Amino acid sequence: MSKAKNRIEQWQEKAEHALTKGRDDLAKAALFEKQKMAQAMESKASELVRIDEALAKLNEDAGTLQAKIEQLKTLQSQLQRRENTASVRLKAKQVQSTEQAHAAMEKFEFLVSKVERLESEVESYDLGAQSTQAQFAKLEQDEKMEQELAALKEKVSKKKASA
Numbered sequence: 001m002s003k004a005k006n007r008i009e010q011w012q013e014k015a016e017h018a019l020t021k022g023r024d025d026l027a028k029a030a031l032f033e034k035q036k037m038a039q040a041m042e043s044k045a046s047e048l049v050r051i052d053e054a055l056a057k058l059n060e061d062a063g064t065l066q067a068k069i070e071q072l073k074t075l076q077s078q079l080q081r082r083e084n085t086a087s088v089r090l091k092a093k094q095v096q097s098t099e100q101a102h103a104a105m106e107k108f109e110f111l112v113s114k115v116e117r118l119e120s121e122v123e124s125y126d127l128g129a130q131s132t133q134a135q136f137a138k139l140e141q142d143e144k145m146e147q148e149l150a151a152l153k154e155k156v157s158k159k160k161a162s163a
Contacts, residue, residue, distance in 0.1 A: 008038055011037060012031075016156060020156055027149065027153075028145070031152065
């Protein structure tokens with residue numbers, strides 16, 4: 001992170017130097033690079049936070065899974081005892097309700113397709129929102145760069161006036 005801060009300061013100095021030489025185009029380019037470095041640094045910092053949060057969530061999920069495994073082991077012995085009784089009852093029910101089983105499967109498949117369709121709609125809305133957010137972020141970045149350039153010009157002109 002300190003290397004990135006040094007690079008940001010270097011771009012600031014380059015922009016000031018370019019303005020003292022009357023090169024607004026170079027100053028603007030240097031400010032753009034400075035802004036790009038600052039954004040990259042912010043992005044890395046937020047990415048680090050997201051990774052830490054994800055790791056914490058994974059650790060929490062691992063603990064939850066371990067507890068579930070223990071519960072399942074306990075239930076396993078109960079299920080084995082009930083297996084014989086359930087298989088006999090199932091055979092009897094199968095003879096009676098073959099049609100009901102088909103209807104239940106159709107309902108299940110319908111629900112699965114409905115959920116998948118809804119999930120894909122949600123994803124498509126998310127994609128549209130990201131593109132709009134990117135446009136606003138670019139607009140804000142351009143405004144910041146113009147403000148910073150104006151402030152830098154004022155600073156350099158004050159230096160020239162006092163010199």
